[in-house]
Amino acid sequence: xxxxxxxxIDGVEVPARPGQTIMEAADAAGIYIPRLCDHEGLRHQGGCxxxxxxxxxxxxxxxxxxxxxxxxxxxxTLHIQAMRRDLVExxxxxxxxxxxxxxxxxxxxLQAMAYRLGMTEPTRFPWLEPCRPVDASHPxxxxxxxxxxSCGRCIRASQDVDGKGVFGYVGRGIHRxxxxxxxxxxxxxxxxxxxxxxxxxxxxxxxxxxxVGFSVPIGERDFDHKLIGQDIEDRHK
Amino acid sequence: MLDHPREDxxxxxxxxxxxxxxxxxxxxxxxxxxxxxxxxxxQALTHVARLVGLTRIQVEGVASFYSFLSLEPKxxxxxxxxxxxxxxxxxxxxxxxxxxxxxxxGLGQTSGDGAVSLDATPCIGLCDQxxxxxxxxxxxxxxxxxxxxxxxxxxxAGQRPEDLIHPDFDRLTPLERARAAVETGIRQAGAVxxxxxxxxxxxxxxxxxEPEQVIDTVIASGLRGCGGAxxxxxxxxxxxxxxxxxxxxVICNADEGEPxxxxxxxxxxxxxxxxxxxxxxxxxxxxxxxxxxxxxGEYVYLRDxxxxxxxxxxxxxxxxxxxxxQAGFDFDLRLQLGAGAYIxxxxxxxxxxxxxxxxxxxxxxxxxxxxxxxxxxxxVNNVETFAHAARILDKGAGWFHAMGTHGSHGxxxxxxxxxxTRPGVYELPYGLExxxxxxxxxAEDAAxxxxxxxxxxxxxxxxxxxxxxxxDLATGGAVxxxxxxxxxxxxxxxxxxxxxxxxxxxCTPCRVGNVFLQKAIQKFxxxxxxxxxxxxxxDLSATIIETSRCGLGMTSPNPVxxxxxxxxxxxGAVTRSTEDGMQASFDIQSAIDRARGIAKRRSHIYDRDFSx
Numbered sequence: 001x002x003x004x005x006x007x008x009i010d011g012v013e014v015p016a017r018p019g020q021t022i023m024e025a026a027d028a029a030g031i032y033i034p035r036l037c038d039h040e041g042l043r044h045q046g047g048c049x050x051x052x053x054x055x056x057x058x059x060x061x062x063x064x065x066x067x068x069x070x071x072x073x074x075x076x077t078l079h080i081q082a083m084r085r086d087l088v089e090x091x092x093x094x095x096x097x098x099x100x101x102x103x104x105x106x107x108x109x110l111q112a113m114a115y116r117l118g119m120t121e122p123t124r125f126p127w128l129e130p131c132r133p134v135d136a137s138h139p140x141x142x143x144x145x146x147x148x149x150s151c152g153r154c155i156r157a158s159q160d161v162d163g164k165g166v167f168g169y170v171g172r173g174i175h176r177x178x179x180x181x182x183x184x185x186x187x188x189x190x191x192x193x194x195x196x197x198x199x200x201x202x203x204x205x206x207x208x209x210x211x212v213g214f215s216v217p218i219g220e221r222d223f224d225h226k227l228i229g230q231d232i233e234d235r236h237k
Numbered sequence: 238m239l240d241h242p243r244e245d246x247x248x249x250x251x252x253x254x255x256x257x258x259x260x261x262x263x264x265x266x267x268x269x270x271x272x273x274x275x276x277x278x279x280q281a282l283t284h285v286a287r288l289v290g291l292t293r294i295q296v297e298g299v300a301s302f303y304s305f306l307s308l309e310p311k312x313x314x315x316x317x318x319x320x321x322x323x324x325x326x327x328x329x330x331x332x333x334x335x336x337x338x339x340x341x342x343g344l345g346q347t348s349g350d351g352a353v354s355l356d357a358t359p360c361i362g363l364c365d366q367x368x369x370x371x372x373x374x375x376x377x378x379x380x381x382x383x384x385x386x387x388x389x390x391x392x393x394a395g396q397r398p399e400d401l402i403h404p405d406f407d408r409l410t411p412l413e414r415a416r417a418a419v420e421t422g423i424r425q426a427g428a429v430x431x432x433x434x435x436x437x438x439x440x441x442x443x444x445x446x447e448p449e450q451v452i453d454t455v456i457a458s459g460l461r462g463c464g465g466a467x468x469x470x471x472x473x474x475x476x477x478x479x480x481x482x483x484x485x486x487v488i489c490n491a492d493e494g495e496p497x498x499x500x501x502x503x504x505x506x507x508x509x510x511x512x513x514x515x516x517x518x519x520x521x522x523x524x525x526x527x528x529x530x531x532x533x534g535e536y537v538y539l540r541d542x543x544x545x546x547x548x549x550x551x552x553x554x555x556x557x558x559x560x561x562x563q564a565g566f567d568f569d570l571r572l573q574l575g576a577g578a579y580i581x582x583x584x585x586x587x588x589x590x591x592x593x594x595x596x597x598x599x600x601x602x603x604x605x606x607x608x609x610x611x612x613x614x615x616x617v618n619n620v621e622t623f624a625h626a627a628r629i630l631d632k633g634a635g636w637f638h639a640m641g642t643h644g645s646h647g648x649x650x651x652x653x654x655x656x657x658t659r660p661g662v663y664e665l666p667y668g669l670e671x672x673x674x675x676x677x678x679x680a681e682d683a684a685x686x687x688x689x690x691x692x693x694x695x696x697x698x699x700x701x702x703x704x705x706x707x708x709d710l711a712t713g714g715a716v717x718x719x720x721x722x723x724x725x726x727x728x729x730x731x732x733x734x735x736x737x738x739x740x741x742x743x744c745t746p747c748r749v750g751n752v753f754l755q756k757a758i759q760k761f762x763x764x765x766x767x768x769x770x771x772x773x774x775x776d777l778s779a780t781i782i783e784t785s786r787c788g789l790g791m792t793s794p795n796p797v798x799x800x801x802x803x804x805x806x807x808x809g810a811v812t813r814s815t816e817d818g819m820q821a822s823f824d825i826q827s828a829i830d831r832a833r834g835i836a837k838r839r840s841h842i843y844d845r846d847f848s849x
Contacts, residue, residue, distance in 0.1 A: 044600075046600055046744070046786060047743050047744050047745070047786070048744070048745050049744050049745050049746055049784040049785070049786065050745075052783070052784045059783045059784060061786070064600045066602065082780075083779075083780045083783060083784055086746075086750075086776075086777070086780040086784075087745050087746060087780070087784060090745050090746065090749040090750060090753070091745060091749070093749070093753075094745075094748075094749045124773055125753050126753060126756050128749075128752065150742070150745075150748070165292040165294065165295070167294070168292065168294030168295055168297070168298050169298050169595070169742075170294070170297050170298050170301040170302075171301050171302070171742070172301070172302045172303075172578070172595070172740070172741055172742055173737060173738065173739070173740040173741065173742045173748060174737060174740070174742065174748055174749065174752050175742070176741070176742030176743075176748065179294060179297070180294065181292050181293055181294035182293070182294075
């Protein structure tokens with residue numbers, strides 16, 4: 001392709017095509033930039049900000065910022081790692097994330113991201129301790145939005161892939177949250193076979209499929225033996 | 238009582254039909270329903286969703302985003318007391334007490350008969366006449382406990398809010414109504430905006446020029462955006478003009494929500510023609526045929542006045558087809574009313590709001606000048622910027638460029654409020670020292686001045702020599718004066734609570750980080766903070782600033798950072814030492830307070846005088 005170009009991430013030259021974001025080009029080159037709200041196959045949102053990088057000295061979200069010829073991107077600096085850790089800690093403190101009693105433990109991207117970013121000691125942030133009712137109305141799916149990190153992956157998956165629009169954001173600011181298109185999930189057209197309900201869309205333990213809990217034992221789960229992002233890094237090998 | 242809401246309310250069907258069942262007009266639809274029913278019922282959400290072709294949750298997402306839309310029934314009259322820090326200093330609490338007493342309800346409540354709701358709202362642009370309040374579509378200024386009692390009793394007796402403004406309200410012209418409600422507030426007129434202005438002189442000149450020449454003139458004048466960011470206005474116009482497109486838009490940002498700012502209120506009241514003249518010039522320069530004036534919901538009392546001005550301009554051939562007889566020069570605009578969301582002053586969020594979406598900033602790039610409203614090139618400028626542009630076209634770029642200082646040309650409107658004897662709007666050339674401005678406003682006792690509103694800088698007496706320019710003390714216009722009697726940390730906490738209230742919630746650092754920042758300041762105010770909390774404030778602020786998605790989060794920690802820099806002793810005075818190795822932030826008394834409440838008794842161990 002004649003209009004392909006190159007830029008650098010942490011000094012490594014990365015090839016890119018016009019229209020590609022920094023993250024898309026990085027993924028293709030086997031360089032993992034941490035992210036939570038972004039998911040392959042879904043529209044980019046740029047909301048969690050965990051993929052913050054410095055591009056030409058400016059802070060930007062790698063998932064939405066277009067790559068540009070000759071751009072110098074810093075990603076794994078101590079400064080950026082500390083900011084990412086802050087953001088992941090904020091998400092932990094905004095909701096109720098009690099890993100030992102959560103069905104998602106071991107498959108949870110938030111938990112895995114905390115390990116990857118070295119969140120190993122008590123944090124300085126206060127706990128907001130939300131207290132929202134669990135929606136278990138649907139025969140096959142339960143929702144515990146106290147564990148929601150507002151990534152909106154389910155919203156985009158349901159709208160753009162399933163063509164349904166089961167989920168949406170309501171409210172503003174700290175009260176903004178994911179809600180369903182009806183009085184409860186049972187009164188929407190949600191189905192357990194929806195892409196939005198699949199185990200790859202919700203990064204945490206908010207959307208739960210009934211009847212399959214703990215079918216994979218703790219210790220044998222996705223992130224029990226590898227870091228989050230390792231599959232992308234392995235592409236390079 | 239309210240009628241039982243229906244899913245086929247014919248009035249709602251008509252509201253939607255009148256707006257073309259267009260989902261991009263969703264905010265207008267919801268505002269009309271709110272006005273009719275005093276809330277947006279679940280049935281209305283379903284009904285509107287069906288008519289405009291959205292899901293119910295999408296409609297609910299918009300309805301739940303804006304403060305002036307309610308998903309619960311509100312009274313026929315809603316009183317919204319302005320609880321800006323200036324109003325608090327001017328007697329908000331005493332006024333609130335009277336309303337609560339007279340109406341028998343507290344903040345956030347509606348009287349049992351469904352007559353009146355009582356709410357608080359952030360700055361409504363009347364800091365020079367605080368304490369102020371919105372009552373449905375009118376505003377009341379300079380409230381005293383006595384006046385509040387009178388108002389509450391009149392409303393209880395069934396009087397219309399309009400009657401509180403003037404006994405002959407209906408017979409006044411829209412402009413007279415606005416002037417009856419709010420004092421003009423002009424303290425000093427300058428050469429450009431507030432002095433005598435010849436009608437349409439700028440537009441007539443612009444029509445004799447090529448569009449590129451118009452843009453060249455604006456660039457040569459040095460005009461920069463007056464909303465706060467200071468982008469070169471002519472460049473914005475050029476970017477939009479050169480982007481190939483079928484349609485282009487000119488949008489006037491009249492959503493001045495920065496606490497302490499009210500200059501656009503004055504321009505919209507006294508110089509509305511000049512503002513729209515500027516928009517028309519911009520339309521000619523970039524080749525736009527359509528425009529929007531986005532009026533903040535708090536300024537709804539100016540709507541009829543602005544609609545009247547637009548109608549008069551259409552009649553005079555200044556808007557519409559073949560403007561002033563020039564074949565093919567077509568431009569018209571609509572008024573878009575906001576609904577109580579500061580974030581909509583951010584240009585991407587403002588465009589989202591015009592499109593009937595929640596007021597969330599858009600991902601940049603693309604920038605609005607290339608892909609803005611409905612995906613078309615869009616110029617968004619502040620009210621004052623358009624007014625300046627019209628004058629520049631009349632008097633020439635050199636005339637404007639010669640005023641002010643290098644990099645900050647022309648005049649600027651400053652909104653001054655707080656502890657001063659002459660609050661109001663001052664038009665002055667850029668480059669004045671802050672102390673000169675304070676002297677004009679009668680602010681001799683100033684101990685701290687918030688320049689640029691909460692997202693700006695708080696400076697102390699050692700900085701009063703600094704100059705009001707883009708390169709030194711930049712401001713979109715707000716200058717808020719605090720005397721030595723004010724509590725800096727109270728002000729900082731108030732401003733943080735404002736940003737918490739106004740964050741759209743899209744990105745993590747702004748949504749969550751600002752809550753943490755507010756809690757951290759509360760710790761200082763309670764005397765529980767130690768030296769490590771200062772470092773915590775700085776670290777948290779840095780993360781919020783560097784990772785936030787838009788200007789709100791990039792500036793929301795400024796009240797903390799600028800007071801840490803300029804008033805370090807304030808923080809030092811309330812910071813506990815930790816020499817004894819104790820964790821100062823832990824306070825056993827407040828920790829067991831909740832337990833006392835649950836147990837409904839006091840503690841044997843910690844309440845020494847307690848015996849069961």
